[in-house]
Amino acid sequence: MNSFFKILKRFVPPYKKYVAGSLLSNVLSTLFSLFSFGAIIPILQILFGIETASYSYQAWSWTESLGHITSAWKNNIFWFITSTIHEQGAIATLAFLGLFLVVTTFFKTGLSFLANYCIVPIRTGVLRDLRRDIYAKVLSLPLAFFTEERKGDIISRMTGDVAEIENSVISSLDMLFKNPIIILIYVLTLFLISWQLSLFVMVLLPVSGYFIGLVGKKLKSRSLTGQQQLGQLLIRIEETLGGLRIIKAFNAEKKMKESFAETNEQLRKTFTRLDSRYLLAHPMSEFLGTVVIAVLLWFGGMLILTHHSHVTAPTFIYYLIIFYSIINPAKDLSRAVYSIQKGMASLERIDKILKAKNTLTIAEHPLPLPAFHEKIEYSNVWFKYQNEWVLRDISLTIEHGKTIAIVGQSGSGKSTMADLLPRFYDVDQGEILIDNINIKDVQLYELRALMGYVNQEPILFNDTFLNNIKFGVDNATEEQIIEAAKIANAHEFILASEQGYETRIGDRGTKLSGGQRQRISIARAVLKNPPILVLDEATSSLDTESERLVQNAIDQLMQNRTSIVIAHRLSTVKRADEICVLHEGQIVERGKHEELLALNGYYKRLYDMQSF
Known part of the structure; x- marks a missing residue:
């Protein structure tokens, strides 16, 4: 329950007025229910003619004790009823009592509706805030977090676990704001009627509560297992959708179906046990409540029949009605506790995202970095993802306007060097400077605004050509977008599509060829017009014709920009101002193309292998 109250403390404060409205309405609704039940006593006394005492009006004030006020109210109510019987007759009095019952029930049900109505904005609002915070946290976390997590499991937390919280934790809000109030007021009323009977009940309730608690004991752990298995199922689905081409090419459909079926069956068994235990809560609490009622009926009847209690038979029936009215709120409260236990597992999985620490240190007083004029400098940079050093003592200066x-070979650290510049990761030792300012001392937004990216695998969205090109540049005009597409050699094939720039390109651009996707990615970088450009294997996966078109687009994109080009194909880097050769995380050679060939070292070997 501590986690539940923490989530309330975290999300409910913006909805304080709704909480206050719900609590006040529940208190008033419960009081009106007591008044409506109270009409039973005089009705029974009139019907059975068992009230023979005479009453006179008794004065009282708020400064007196609670016992005296209660006694005075009870006396005056019976005085009013007996006076009405004498003046109007028993039948007329019954009509008045029936009208009183209708009026109090109307207010009781109306206030109960108002209390539930106040809960609706809290439920929907808290859920919205939870989704918003998770999504915002996912966007703010560094890439290092996602290298240790599987995408399918993160999707499971953002969908399945949030749905479980909605079904269990959030849906229990009305029970938790309503039922404790009802139970508290009813229990106080029971003690005012007869403290002997109420003490006897207080002995019975912990025993029944113990047995009910046994049912919910393992709900949280089993629910956690179920949500983890659901995450595994989504991982299977995500891997299948991403690898359909390979699955079909290797005739692996049967293997994938068997693997999915095994995970799916484990999930079914877990939720079967979980739901069975959850469903047991309602009948068990109802049965135990009936047992308590039966024992109470015996004990109270014995006290009345043996004249060991001041409680009359009609008052005892009123007592039983109030006590029986506690059972449903108590059942709902126990069900809410079970639901919360069931949902806490999902909340813990979500909190793993919400409470994940951002390893990127943000400067308290960031320095301004409005533009880039002089140079980029890697100064004695060391970096590792986990245990092994990926980059070792890298020192490199990139002058403004240079390429x-x-x-180097795969795994030498080329892409890692590029990823450190926009602070996708932070260096472990050393520093990276732009115009002699450490990139850790500036705002991430300003730092990344200086850079444009063209990756080996173009990252596009299931949207139109126009929205993909202007992604991140909201104020771009249509003319600027078209000009960017022309520079990227993309304008012609965009116009040839069904709806031109308004054509949707499919999930990750699946309706386009590899070269077309890459040219859209280049057009996006052209439109951003960044002073620093990073090209990470931008042409390595293309055929010769597509490579020529993309390379022409890249050549235009690189004009008058500071460029960092990562390449396997050495033919694409001949014209670079300087070539750095990485080997096992270190710069082992640097110079122009002809100079490196003359060294007859690592670069010469790479060049000869590609030439061959």
Whole structure:
């Protein structure tokens, strides 16, 4: 329950007025229910003619004790009823009592509706805030967080776990704001009627509560297992959708179906046990409540029949009605507790995202970085993802307007060098400077605004050509977008599509060829017009014709910009101002193309292998 109250403390404060409205309405609704039940006593006394006492009006004030006020109210109510019987007759009095019952029930049900109505904005608002915070947190976390998490499991937390919280935790808000109030007021009323009977009940309730608690004991752990298995199922689905081409090419449909079926069956068994235990809560609490009622009926009847209690038979029936009215709120409260236990597992999985620490240190007083004029400098940079060093003592200066190429075998650290510049990751030792300012001392937004990216695998969205090109540049005009597409050699094939720039390109641009996707990615970088450009294997996966078109687009994009080019194909970096050769995380050679060939070292070997 501590986690539940923490989530309330975290999300409910913006909805304080709705909480206050719900609590006040529940208190008033409960009081009106007591008044409506109270009409039973005089009705029974009139019907059975068992009231023979005479009453006179008794004065009282708010400064007196609670017992005296209660006694005075009870006396005056019976005085009014007996006076009405004498003046109007028993039948007329019954009509008045029936009208009183109708009026109090109307207010009771109306206030109960108002209390539930106040809960609706809280439920929907808290859920909206939770989704918003998770999504915002996912966007703010560094890439290092996602290298240790599987995408399918994160999707499961953002969908399945949020749905579970909605179904269990959030849906229990009305029960938790309503039922404790009802139970508290009813219990106080029971003690005012007869403290002996109420003490006897207080002995019975913990025993029944113990048995009810046994049902919900393992709900949280089993629910956690179920949500983890659901995450595995979504991982299977995500991997299947992403790898359909390979699955079909290797005739692996049967293997994938068997793997999915195994995970799916484990999930079914877990939720079967979980739901069975959850469903047991309602009948068990109802049965135990009936047992308590039966024992109470015996005990109270014995006290009345043996004249060991001041409680009369009609008052005892009123007592039983109030006590029986506690059972449903108590059942709902126990069900809410079970639901919360069931949902806490999902909340813990979501909190793993919400409470994840951002490893990127943000400067308290960031320095301004409005533009880029002089140079980029890697100064004695060391970096590792986990245990092994990926980059070792990298020192490199990139002058403004120059093109630097980084080459080397796979795994040498080329892409990692590029990823450190926009602070996708932070260096472990050393520093990276732009115009002699450490990139850790500036705002991330200003730092990344200086850069444009063209990756080996173009990242496009299931949207139109126009929206993909202007992604991140909201104020771009249509003329600027078209000009960017022309520079990227993309304008012609965009116009040839069904709806031109308004044509949707499919999930990740699946309706386009590899070269077309890459040219859209280049057009996006052209439109951003960044002073620093990073090209990460931008042509390595293309055929010769597509590579020529993309390379022409890249050549236009690189004009008058500071460029960092990562390449396997050495033919694309011949014209670079400087080529750096990485080997096992270190710069082992640097210079122009002809100079490196003359060294007859690492670069010469790479060049000869590609020439061959």
